[in-house]
Each structure stands twice: as C-alpha cells, then as structure tokens.
Amino acid sequence: MTEEAILQGCLKNESAAQRELYNRYSPKMLAVCYRFAHNREDAEDMLQEGFIKVFSQIHTFQNKGAFEGWIRRIIVHTCINNLKKNKRFNESLDIVHAHGVQVREESVPSIVQAKQVVECIRLLPIGYRTVLNLYAIEGYSHKEIADMLDIEESTSRSQYTRAKQMLEDILIKKKILPKPREKSEWLVAIR
C-alpha cells in the first residue's frame, strides 16, 4: 500500500489503513519515545497517545513535507507533554550541575551498536537527556526547545553542553568512544 493510499484510508477512518500506517512507523516512533521515557512501559503509553493524536489530526496534514517528519513531531510533542506532567522532570530542568553518572568501565571495547548509544543516552539525567534528544537528534533549535519546555534559551544551551559532555564521558567509559586524543581516528574508523 502506498503512502498516499494509506493517507487517504486514514482520512476515511479505515482500520486497515490505520494499521498499515501504524505498522510502518511505530518501531521508529517507539524508539523515539524510549529515548524520552523512563522505561519501556512509559514509552509505549506515549506511543499510544501519540498515534491517537496522529490519527485524529491527520486531516491537518498537507503533502508539503515528509509524512514521517509530521508524525515524528506529534510523537515528540506528546512525549514532552507527558514528561512535563512529571514534577521530577520540571525540577530536573533547573539543575545546573547534575551529579556524575556512575558508569562501569568496559574492559573490552564494544562494537558500536545503535542500542548501546541509546542506552547510554538514557543514562543521562532526564533534563539533560531531553534537551540532548531534542537538539542533537530531533533537530530543534534552542529557541524552540525553550518554548517547548518553558525555560530560557540560555538554559537550553547550557543543559545541552553539559549533556553532551556527560554523554561523551559515558561513551568513553563504555569504550564506545575512544579517549579524546584518539577521537578523530576513531570516528574515521567506525565509518
């Protein structure tokens, strides 16, 4: 079924088209949710709520951009709205100096796998993680992030800088990233 046919079917509220769209995009979108959520259960709840919004607002989609990008924006907004309901999340956004994350050093360098990177990102404090996800992966600007999270733009920038530093440390400890002097060689090597 083509994307156009799926879209038309969803506009008519046809179950088959909705299922097809869900099957096509839910694995990627669950991974997105998983990066924001505390655990898999929360991620699935976010995914469910996000897809309900996708189907109920599908009439607002216009064929000017990528359909996947449109779905992704809705999913990300759903994740953010869910996180903002959590008091701990709101407090974490105000943390300037997060405590260091205890990471066990790997004796043998691991093969760089997507799952490992994602799990390392999930080790970050939730405020750092959210800003990093939004900026580095989802591609939002610091101004957009500030609007979304109701924080100052400068806060977003500083949170990201710290998040990036912390993630690098984690990846180095996990032997996923080489030490700084080997960094450029390593980046070439893994490509």
Next chain:
Amino acid sequence: MKESNFYSDEFEQLIREKTEQYKMYPSEKVWKGVHGSLHTKRKWFIGSMALLVGGILFFAGRELIAPSAHPVLATKGLAASDSGAALSRLALPAVTHRHPALAALHTPNNTTPAARRYNSSDAPIDDEDNQSPKGITITLSNLVISQPDLPEILSHAVALPDHAPAIPVIAARTTIPAGGGTADAVAARLTRSTSEPEQHNTAAETTDDITAQSVLESLSARTEKQTRNRRDLAHIRSGNSSLAKGRLADSASVATKASATAIAESGDRARINWLHDYALYTLAVSQRQSRTYFQLTLSPTVNYRSLSGGDYGLSKYSGPANLVHTGDAQRYVDHSPALGFQVGGSILYRVTRNLSIKGGLQFNFSRYTIKAYATNDPQPATITLSSYYGYVMDSLTAYTRMGNFGGRTQETFSNDYYQLSAPVGFELRVLGNERLQFNIGATIQPSYLLNTNAYMLSSDYQSYLKAPTLFRRWNINGGVEAFMTYKLNGVTLQAGPEFRYQLLSTYTNQYPITENLKGFGFKLGIVKELP
C-alpha cells in the same frame, strides 16, 4: 528548525545516525489501545442510538400505532365479532323489544356471570339448591371495555335507555313467613301472584325515575320470593299428597300460576340485563388508575454557549505586542447559535394528584457555529494548562489550520456535541382540569459526552485546535420546562418551552477557559399510562 552548525559537529552526527538506526517493536496492546480509542466511541454511539431508537419504536408501536394489540381492546374486538352469532341465539327479553338497539349489546360476552346465569332459561326449575341465587352480585372487575373507550363503543351501538325497565313495587310482597306457611297460604300467595303482571304494567307507566339501586333492591326481593315459591311448589308436588289430591281440581289454576311465574322471571332477566348494561356503559367506573406512565419527548433546540475565563495576559505571550489579547475569551470569539435536537424517554410515577417524579434516558445533539480563518499550513497552537490550584504548570501544543483572527480564507465550522443523559426530576401540575393542564418541571441530568472532537481556543486566543484529552466526559446538566398538557383518547400530549444548561464546563479544570452549553427548546411529548 536546525541550527546551521548541527552537522558540523561529528559527535552529534554520530549520535543521530546511531539512534536513527535503532528500532523497537511495540507490544500488541499498544495497537489495541489506539484502535479502541479510535473506533469504540463510534460503536458505543451507534449502539446507544440503536437502543434508544429501538426502544422508542417498540413503545410507540405497542402503545400508539397498534392499539389492537392491547389486551383490553383485543377483548373488545372479540366481543364485537361474536355479537352477530350470539344475537341469533339469544331470546331477546322484553326490554330489548322496547329498545331494539340494545339488542346489539345483549351478547353472552358482555354480560356478567350473574346475568348469564339468569339468561340461561333451560336451567331446571326444581334444582333449587344449585339454581337459587344467594344474592345478585354484579362485579366490574372483569370489564372488557375501559371507560375511555366507551364513547367509541357507544358510537357503534346506540345509547342506553335513560330509565330502567318497569319495576313493580314489591316491597310489600317480600315479607313471607318463615317456614312457608300452610298449603292454603301458599295457594293464596300463588293466586295473588298471578295478578302481579297487571300490577307490573301499571307500575311501569308510573315509575319513570327508577334508579339502578331500586332495580337491585327489587331484584333481590324478587329473587328471594321466587326461591320461596319454588320451595312451595316442590312441597306441593311431593310432600302433601292428600292435599294435592284434594286440589287436583285446581290444577289448571296452578299451571296458570306457573306461567305467571315464568313471565315474571323473564321480566327479571330483562331488568338484570338492563342493570348489567347500565353498570357497564353508563356508571362511572371507579377504575383504579395506574401510577406509572411512559413519556416520549422530542425537542428541537437552539444551542449556544457561555465562555468565561482564560485571561492569558502579556506574561506568557511571546508574539508581537499589538497582537496581545487580554481579558475574557468571550470578547474574542465570533460564535453563533445553531439548531440541534433532544430526544428521550422517561418513566413517570405519579406521587400525588399533582406531582409526578420521573427518570429516563435522553440523547442530546447540541452545536454552535464559529467563524474562523483557515491557513495554508498547520501552525502550532498552545494551550497553557492550569493545575487544580490555579497556577500554570503545563502546556499542550498541537498543529492546526484554524486561526481566530486571520488566515487565507474565512471558514465557518460547527462544534458538535453528542450527549447521553439520564434525567431525573419532577413534573408539577399548576393549573387546569383533568383534560387541559399547565405544568412545570425540572430535571437534573448526569450526562456523558460521546465525542471529543470539537475545536477549542488556544491560550493566546489566536487559534482553534483539537485537544480531546481536555474534554470532560461526565458532566451535569440542569433542565427546566413549562408546558401545557391535553388528554386525548387515552394519551396525554405535552408541548411547551424548555431550557437546558450545562452546569460544569465542557473542558477539564486544566483548561483555563470555561464553556457552559445552553439550549432553548420546544418540548413535544406524549405520555401513555402503563398497565
């Protein structure tokens, strides 16, 4: 969206690439949740509507469209169909000769057991233990025709005579000595009874104002007298043979007396038939009225809403200062009333003569229209959510093409609401008689909102967006009404204005704007007594 130096950072690029490769497969319950949320509402809606419409059709068919199915009226029809055959079998009593039209009503089916017993002329006269009535009892408990149907019945038949058949004044003749007296005395009484028909005829011409009560009294007295006569005759036949032999010469006289008795009995039967008909068709039947009624209502309504709250203010607005809108949301929307309807069924219970309480099920379709502006591209719109304690703690963003103040084209859309309610309330008769009345009523209506796809205003009043999670599913409505009722052919028609107001906001407390729906309607109702 993306800052220009994003891809310049190889670390970020690496993170992005690796996370993009990662996929997770959700469990099946996620899809079930999505599918259930998208389609269950429709099933519930269709199911509820089917149930409601089916119930209405069932009751309408049973009570209004096919009244012949009603057990009372079915019996009435049966009686009417049997009347022809019965008429040919029936020996019409004298009263029907005097009023031939009454013959149509003299059928076995519409006579009481007592009347039928008297009409059966083939009963043996000497079987006195079985045939002697202990007293005349005319019961109305098995009436096959209800009082409201009487005009219809009588329109097909004829009016009853205004007066009872001729009744002799027999009070003086009812005092009979205990033990029957001697044979001479019996003979004397029998002789005297032969002259009674003439007295009857005389009395018939003079007793015009005879009442049903007097008929009953006279029949009772005559019955007692006939019992005693039969006993006397049996005594004459069996017991006293010597006296019988001595009186053989008078046998012709006895036969004449027996004939006179038969004539008198025939007259009695006529009077009983008249009494039966009088009780059946003329007397006001003290029929026990049911206290429960079924009510169907349909109301075309004009719906509107009240908006309040939502003073967004400058503090949260990041756009140009000249586009800031502060104050009550009501000032910044262009909305108009629209037509809807309300349909429902209730069971009424009559507590007193003037007061009834009721409970039922009701479906409301309410809507109003909004003028907005459509844009080419979906724009983000944000709703600032309030906590239960009043301070802002959250927001919700969605994309929408509906702007409130400007856009590519002007569009008018309607916000539709489907509600199922269970109204509980009362109706009170204020003025009027049994036929025409003026009533007032009020209900409180726990309601469930079936759809959550209406547009709502963003916090800065700039856009309309859909946020299903912010709708309050359970709500409470109040309704007041004033209406006239008119009783017609066993049903009561109702008509009058009504007003319905939604007591809680359409939205949850998180949404800073409060919307209360209200509807003005004209109620059309029909009420039928339940058996």
